[in-house]
Each structure stands twice: as C-alpha cells, then as structure tokens.
Amino acid sequence: EDEEVKQALVRFMGKLTPANVERALNFGWNVTSDPCRDKWQGVSxxxxxxxxxxxxxxxxxxxxxxxxxxxxxxxxxxxxxxxxNNIGGEITQEILNCQYLTHLYLSGNRFWGSLPDNFSRLCNLKRLDLSDNNLSGQLPDLSRVSGLLSFHAQDNQFSGEIPEIDFSNLLAFNVSNNNLNGVIPDVKGRFGENSFSGNPELCGKPLPKACPMPPPAEKESKSSSKNRFLIYSGYGLLGLVVVLFVAFKLIKKRRPKTEKSNNVVEANNSTNKASKNSRDFKTSMGNRSEYSITSIESGMVSSSLVVLSSPMVNGLKFEDLLRAPAELVGKGKHGSLYKVELGGGVTLAVKRIKDWEIGKEDFKKRMMRIDQVKHPNVLPAMAYYCSKQERLPVYEFQQNGSLFRLLHGNFILTRLIIVESRFLVLADGCIVSSATDWDFGSQNGQVFGWESRVSIAASIAQALAFMHDELRSDGIAHGNLKSSNILLNKDMLPCISEYGLMAVDESRPTDPFKADIYGFGMILLELLTGKVVQNSGFNLASWVNSVVREEWTVEVFDKALISEGASEERMVNLLQVALKCVNPSPEARPSTSQVATIMNSIKEEEEERSISSAP
Ligand SMILES: Nc1ncnc2c1ncn2[C@@H]1O[C@H](COP(=O)(O)OP(=O)(O)OP(=O)(O)O)[C@@H](O)[C@H]1O
Incomplete structure (x- = not known):
C-alpha cells in the first residue's frame, strides 16, 4: 500500500487504541509493516x-x-x-473521500452529531448501518443512491422528516426509535410497523397513527400572506437584476471584444498565429500524426477550447494542447486517441471523433449536459474543442489502461488472429507479445479473479443505470459501450469513458439505451469467457449461445476462472444475465435499472461470502 495511506491508517488506529491495551503481535497496524503484505488484522x-x-x-x-x-x-x-465497538466522534465530511464505499457498518458505537451534507455522494453504497448510536440531525437523502439494498438507522436521535426514497429496491429498512416526524412516504407495502415505531411524531401507514388532515387551502393566516408578500418582492427584485444584467450584456456586446472569459478560451484570433500553431503541432507530432486542426489553419476565430469543471486544466488554451508532445495511442472505428503530455504531471487523452454529423451548437450543448451528470465510475471530460470540422473531447489519461487490456493483455492494432479458421481483427492499440490463439484470459500474468470481475461489472451497471436515468430525457446514451471504453483509474476502479460521444444512427431505429444494454452484455461475455469481442468475422454472442444450446456450458468460461475455482453455478447465473442483455431483440433485453439491481445482488452475494471468510 502507498506509504501515505499506510501512515494515515496507522493514525486512524492510533485514535482507537487505548494506551493500556496490548494488541496481539499479529495485529499489525504499525508503520514498520504493510497492511496488505503483512496482513494487518481486519484488512483485505x-x-x-x-x-x-x-x-x-x-x-x-x-x-x-x-x-x-x-x-x-x-x-x-x-x-x-x-x-x-466503543467508537465515538462525528462522521465528518471526509467520509465522502471514501467515495467507492459499498458497505458501511457502524452499528453499536457512540457516534454523535449529524451526518455530513451531501452524504448521498457515497452513491455506491449498498448497505448502510448506522443503528444504535447517538446520531442526530436529518436522515441522509438516499434517493440518489440507487443501488442501496439496506438502510438501518434505528436507535439514534435523528429528527425531521423521512426523505423520499424508493422503497421498492430495498431489502431492509429501519428508522425506529428516533425523533422523526411527518408523514411516512409510500413504502409500497414492503415494510411494517417495526421499521418506524418509536417515533412519536411520525404518522401514516404502516403505523396505526393516521396523519391529521392538511388545513384547507383558502384559510390564509396573516403570517402566510406576509410570506407571500416577501416572496413576490423577491421575484420583483430578481426580475430587476435579470433586466439590468441583460442590459449590461447588450452594452458590452457593442464594444470591441477585449476580454476573454476564464473558462472559455478563444483558440486563436489571427490567421498568422493560427498557421504557426498548426506548424508547431505538426512538428511536435512528427510524421506520426494525421491530427491537424483545419479550422485553425483557416483562421477561424470561433474555434475554442472549453474547459469544463476540472481545476487540473484551468486556463488551458488550445495552443497549449497543440504544442505539447502528443502520441497516437490507438485508432478505433469512431476516431483516434492521442496521449498529450502537458507537463507538470498532467497527461491528457484527446479523442478526435471521426464522421460525426453533429452541429457545433448541438455538440456543445451535449458536452455541457453530460458534464452536469457526475458519477465516480464515469470519466468526465475535462475540456472540449469544437471547430467547423473537429470535435475533440479531452479526458484525463488513465495510465492503468482499459478493461480490454486487463482481460486480453497486449495486442497490436489490426493484428490478425486465427480462430476456428476465421480471422479476427482486433481494435485495440497495444503491442503484441506472442499470440497463436485467442484465449488470453490471464495473458499478462496477473490474476484477474472472479470477485474482481463481478465487482467491475456491477460498478459499470450501476454507473450506466445512473447515467441513463439522468440523461434519458435528453436522449443521451453512451452509444459505444465496450471493454476498451472501460478504463481503470489510479485505484484500479472502472470508469466508463467517452459517454455520449456517439451519434445515434438514424438508419437503425434501435433505442440507444437498449444498445448500451447490448454493449454491457458483451462486456459480461468478455469477462466470463476471457475472449475477445471483435468487429469482424466472429460473433462471441452467437458462439456462446450455440455452446450453451449444446449443453456444454462450462466450455465457454475463461480457463483462468475455472482454475481459480470460481463456482460454476455462479458463473452460469451471470452468463444468463449476459445472454438476456445480448438478446437480438432490443425489447426483450432488460432495462438498465433491472440490470443494475441484478448485478448488485450478484456482487452483494460475492461480498457477503468474502466478508464472512475474511481473516
Ligand atoms: N482517457 C484515456 N486514458 C487512457 N487510455 C485511453 C483513454 N481513452 C481511450 N483510451 C484507450 O485508447 C485506445 C484507443 O481509444 P479509442 O477510443 O480511440 O478507440 P476504441 O475505444 O478502441 O474505439 P472507438 O473509436 O470505437 O471508440 C483504446 O485502447 C482505449 O482503451
């Protein structure tokens, strides 16, 4: 483990160990040992x-x-x-740094104070148990934690109303014995009185105490008409501010443009300078590049690099991108990917999208909209460039590569591999070692085990469900979900990349969200079989289907999984989910939230199993 993390963990334990308690020798948790290598007690x-x-x-x-x-x-x-245990103190804001937490069990301690605002940013939580403490303040708003399976907060001093929550996905819920008040939301008949009892001010089903009728609307008290007056004066004031703002903008627009906004940087404003940039860029790329920004060459002033919400590249200009050393990492069906070294430890991935008939304004709107939706397992664009001919989203470069690479090891672009007398053309841009067949489940010598595969798949499903939910009304699906677009961040956790960068193909009327489900199913098949999904000649889905039909299902699984001793029954379960997702008929595929729920419970089972067998 990282030295800094190790020291922090020792500090954490230092505050929990009373001075007079001797720990067993194998307890660990000291700076002279390593939590992983030396197996500190309780650490996996x-x-x-x-x-x-x-x-x-x-x-x-x-x-x-x-x-x-x-x-x-x-x-x-x-x-x-x-x-x-006997742990006290507040659950402070920094708990949100543990953003990948899926299980948080703090029951039976002396925690006090309110939970931090934005607690729902722990959006990967599956199980949350805060019961039997002295916690107070509002219950967290868990409506955005879509994969939550259980929530226990009984025997505390929480107050206020119960926030809206979708009870239909919950397996357990208990807020009894607190100071909650107001009306209980619709529990959809899933939970009984015991989940809510011991809160004298709570009312409504399933408690026997009915809620009082709301006061009739026409009876207006003096104070409420005073409030209404204040609200209307507020609106008036707001209106005035808007009018003044618009007037100010109009006056400013008439003047020559001298200033540039902090975030939106005009790429260039003169032809000479522009062509110099282009030359610089070409020099830095040498002959490797076919990356030239044509609108810059023609001196388009409207070309700009828009920096989104990333402090890492604040103030970045398009010229900076052009001047930085760049390297072509790979070419896919939909464009090329460049690794750009900005210096100061910042490395970017610039995608040059090919053949996308999207207007400039639509592209900008789309990038802005996607940027509003954040999930820890979705890689956000840091910036984008948009000119007449070019659409270039910019991401942080992920040094740990993609799920494709983790599964299949190192390949070379367009390498031909013979499989059952067919040729496969691989679409990943890595370097080949030696490959004579296509069974590369653990080619790179690392064990990519069953539990990690399930965990990655569940995180992808979760993130996809979140994005679909948020962006469905805008019609923005991922559009190109596949293992090379699942990147592994510095903590080796999966991040969906290039969300929403693919045009909806008007000639194929498939629902783009169902197409994402298909993509997810293919990723599951890749995880299960360890085999390459390609884009010509061989169809993994129909191969798996045919083997399953012949009833030699076990033949499809990755040999690495079999030799690890992964349970055949559990692999078959997952295979069934995959086959439903790749059903040729889009309507027959499950919805994203169904997939996320199924994946959650599969992952949940795996985790419970491994927690119970933890040291
Ligand atoms: N932000 C990133 N950091 C590191 N590697 C990346 C990043 N984005 C993409 N890659 C990798 O770069 C390679 C090329 O990516 P690219 O997106 O151009 O191709 P693709 O995903 O294979 O195909 P397509 O054009 O259909 O998206 C892939 O191996 C991909 O995993």
Whole structure:
C-alpha cells in the first residue's frame, strides 16, 4: 500500500487504541509493516494493486474517536465494518473521500452529531448501518443512491422528516426509535410497523397513527400572506437584476471584444498565429500524426477550447494542447486517441471523433449536459474543442489502461488472429507479445479473479443505470459501450469513458439505451469467457449461445476462472444475465435499472461470502 495511506491508517488506529491495551503481535497496524503484505488484522486488499479494499473490525472493543480524514486516505476502500465497538466522534465530511464505499457498518458505537451534507455522494453504497448510536440531525437523502439494498438507522436521535426514497429496491429498512416526524412516504407495502415505531411524531401507514388532515387551502393566516408578500418582492427584485444584467450584456456586446472569459478560451484570433500553431503541432507530432486542426489553419476565430469543471486544466488554451508532445495511442472505428503530455504531471487523452454529423451548437450543448451528470465510475471530460470540422473531447489519461487490456493483455492494432479458421481483427492499440490463439484470459500474468470481475461489472451497471436515468430525457446514451471504453483509474476502479460521444444512427431505429444494454452484455461475455469481442468475422454472442444450446456450458468460461475455482453455478447465473442483455431483440433485453439491481445482488452475494471468510 502507498506509504501515505499506510501512515494515515496507522493514525486512524492510533485514535482507537487505548494506551493500556496490548494488541496481539499479529495485529499489525504499525508503520514498520504493510497492511496488505503483512496482513494487518481486519484488512483485505486488492490482489493486483495491493490497495486496501476492506476493513472489518467488529466487536474488538475499539475505543476512541473516529478519524474519517485519516481513514479515507485509503480512498479505494469498499467495505468498512466497525460494528459493536466503543467508537465515538462525528462522521465528518471526509467520509465522502471514501467515495467507492459499498458497505458501511457502524452499528453499536457512540457516534454523535449529524451526518455530513451531501452524504448521498457515497452513491455506491449498498448497505448502510448506522443503528444504535447517538446520531442526530436529518436522515441522509438516499434517493440518489440507487443501488442501496439496506438502510438501518434505528436507535439514534435523528429528527425531521423521512426523505423520499424508493422503497421498492430495498431489502431492509429501519428508522425506529428516533425523533422523526411527518408523514411516512409510500413504502409500497414492503415494510411494517417495526421499521418506524418509536417515533412519536411520525404518522401514516404502516403505523396505526393516521396523519391529521392538511388545513384547507383558502384559510390564509396573516403570517402566510406576509410570506407571500416577501416572496413576490423577491421575484420583483430578481426580475430587476435579470433586466439590468441583460442590459449590461447588450452594452458590452457593442464594444470591441477585449476580454476573454476564464473558462472559455478563444483558440486563436489571427490567421498568422493560427498557421504557426498548426506548424508547431505538426512538428511536435512528427510524421506520426494525421491530427491537424483545419479550422485553425483557416483562421477561424470561433474555434475554442472549453474547459469544463476540472481545476487540473484551468486556463488551458488550445495552443497549449497543440504544442505539447502528443502520441497516437490507438485508432478505433469512431476516431483516434492521442496521449498529450502537458507537463507538470498532467497527461491528457484527446479523442478526435471521426464522421460525426453533429452541429457545433448541438455538440456543445451535449458536452455541457453530460458534464452536469457526475458519477465516480464515469470519466468526465475535462475540456472540449469544437471547430467547423473537429470535435475533440479531452479526458484525463488513465495510465492503468482499459478493461480490454486487463482481460486480453497486449495486442497490436489490426493484428490478425486465427480462430476456428476465421480471422479476427482486433481494435485495440497495444503491442503484441506472442499470440497463436485467442484465449488470453490471464495473458499478462496477473490474476484477474472472479470477485474482481463481478465487482467491475456491477460498478459499470450501476454507473450506466445512473447515467441513463439522468440523461434519458435528453436522449443521451453512451452509444459505444465496450471493454476498451472501460478504463481503470489510479485505484484500479472502472470508469466508463467517452459517454455520449456517439451519434445515434438514424438508419437503425434501435433505442440507444437498449444498445448500451447490448454493449454491457458483451462486456459480461468478455469477462466470463476471457475472449475477445471483435468487429469482424466472429460473433462471441452467437458462439456462446450455440455452446450453451449444446449443453456444454462450462466450455465457454475463461480457463483462468475455472482454475481459480470460481463456482460454476455462479458463473452460469451471470452468463444468463449476459445472454438476456445480448438478446437480438432490443425489447426483450432488460432495462438498465433491472440490470443494475441484478448485478448488485450478484456482487452483494460475492461480498457477503468474502466478508464472512475474511481473516
Ligand atoms: N482517457 C484515456 N486514458 C487512457 N487510455 C485511453 C483513454 N481513452 C481511450 N483510451 C484507450 O485508447 C485506445 C484507443 O481509444 P479509442 O477510443 O480511440 O478507440 P476504441 O475505444 O478502441 O474505439 P472507438 O473509436 O470505437 O471508440 C483504446 O485502447 C482505449 O482503451
């Protein structure tokens, strides 16, 4: 584990160990050892990256204060379980740094104070247990944590109303014995009285206490008409501000443009300068590049680099991009990908999209809209460039590569591999070692085990469901979901990249959201079989289907999974999900939220299994 993380974890434990308690020798948690290599008590790590993924320290009489800032330096933590100890203190804002947490169990301690605002940013949570503490303030708004399976907050001092929540996805829910008030939201008949009892001010089903009728609307008290007056004066004031703002803008527009906005930087404003940039760029790329920004050459002043919400590239200009050393990483069906070294440790991935008939304004609107929707497992664009001919979204370069590379190791672009007398053309741009067949499940020598595969698939499904939910009304699906567009971030956690960058093909009336489900199904097949999905000659989905029909299902699975001892029954379960997703008829495919729920429970089962077998 990283030295800084290790020291932070030691600090975290330092506050939980009373001075007079001797720990067993193998307890670990000291600076002279490593949490992963030396197997600190209660710690489980990711086998590939040696980073801490689980901390399970239930019922060992930990006493002291909870230091979320230190703990969440281990930002890739998935499971934290500290049930039934004697831990006090507040759950501070820094808990949000543990953004990948799926299980948070803090029951039976002395936690106090309110939960941080934005607690729902822990949007990967599946199980949350805060019961039997002294927590107060509002319950967290969990409506955005779409994969939540259980929520326990009983026996605390939470107050206020119960926030809106979709009870239909929850397996367990309990907020009894608090100080909650107001009307219980519709629990869809899923939970009984015991989940809500012990809150004298709560009313409505399933409690026997009916809620009072709301006061009739026409009876208006003096204070409410005063409020209404204040609201109307507020609107008036707001209107005045808007009018003044518009007038100011109009006057400003008449004057010659001298200033540039901080975020939106005009790429250039003179032909001479523009062609110099173009020359610079070509020099830096040498002969490797076919990356030339034609609108710059023709001196288009309207070309601009728009920096989105990324402090890392604040103030970045298009010229900076052009001048930086760049390297062609790969060419896909829909464009080319360049790695651009900006210096100062900042490396960008610039995608040059090919053949996309989208207008400039539509492209900008789309990029802006996608930027408003954030999920920790979706790679946000940092900036984009848009000119007459070019559409160039800019991302942070992910050094750990893609899921494609993790699964299939190193290949060379357009390498031909013979499979059952057919040729496969691979679309990834990596360098080949030696390949005579296409069974590369663990080609790169690393074990990419069953649990990690399930976890990656569940995170993708979760993130996809979130994005679909947020962007469905705008009609923006991913459009090109495949394993080379699933990147692994610095913590080796999956991030969907290039969301929404593909044109909807008008000639194929398939619902783009259902097309994403197909893409997800293909990723599942790749994870299960360890085989390459290609774009010519061989169809993995129909091959899997045919093998399954012949009832030698086990033949399809990745040999690496079989030799790891992964359960055939569980692999078959997942295979069934995959086959539903790749059903040739889009209507027969499950919805994204169904897929996310199924994937969650599969992952959940795996995690419960591994928590119960943790040291
Ligand atoms: N931000 C990034 N960081 C690191 N590698 C990336 C990044 N984005 C893409 N890549 C990798 O660069 C290579 C080329 O990507 P590119 O998106 O151009 O092609 P593709 O995904 O194979 O095909 P398509 O054109 O259909 O999207 C792929 O191996 C991809 O995984």
């Amino acid at each position: 790590c990711d086998s590939q990256l040696n980073s801490v993924r689980k901390i399970v320290l239930d019922r060992i009489n930990l006493t002291g204060d909870f230091d979320a800032a230190a703990l969440c330096m281990a930002s890739s933590l998935l499971v934290l379980s500290l049930n039934d």
